[in-house]
Amino acid sequence: MLFRQMRYFVAVVECGSFTEAAEQCYISQSAISQQIQSLERELGIELIHREKRRFTVTSAGQYFYSHSKTILDQADELIRETKRLGEDRELQLRIGYLRSYSGRELHRAIAEFAGIYPEVSIDIVNGTHENYMICFALATWI
Secondary structure (H helix, E strand, O other): OHHHHHHHHHHHHHHOOOHEEEEEEEHHHHHHHHHHHHHHHHHHOOOOOEHHHHHHHHEHHHHHHHHHHHHHHHHHHEEEEEEHHHHHOOOOEEEEOOOOOOOHHHHHHHHHHHHOOOEEEEEEEEEEEHHHHHHHHHHHOO
8 A cells, every 4th residue: 555545545535526536636536446456456445435426434434535545635734844954953051050040940941952952052151141152152153
């Protein structure tokens, strides 16, 4: 079974028409029909009950549709996030705080943030007010 067949099946169910689904998927009506039939043969069950020019989705087809929709949405999200991570240069968060600050709340917040956003590199520095002014001026100038 291919993701493509799942996409075709979802399109047929959502469009309520093989012809409209074929147009939406940029393939011929006969090709989408053949792909659905191939999927049904592979599964060994009827997903769509055909009657003349109409069809109904079987209970197995409804089950397959709802789970296919979820899987395809997850696959699309996987692809989007992978591309985003591949295209982004390093994600970096720089945090500075004064030496006089104990930082317990800050450290807890950073730990929570790192758990939610593991792809972000966190750079933490402490120092004096003068250190930060010099660093800020250099960062702005660069």
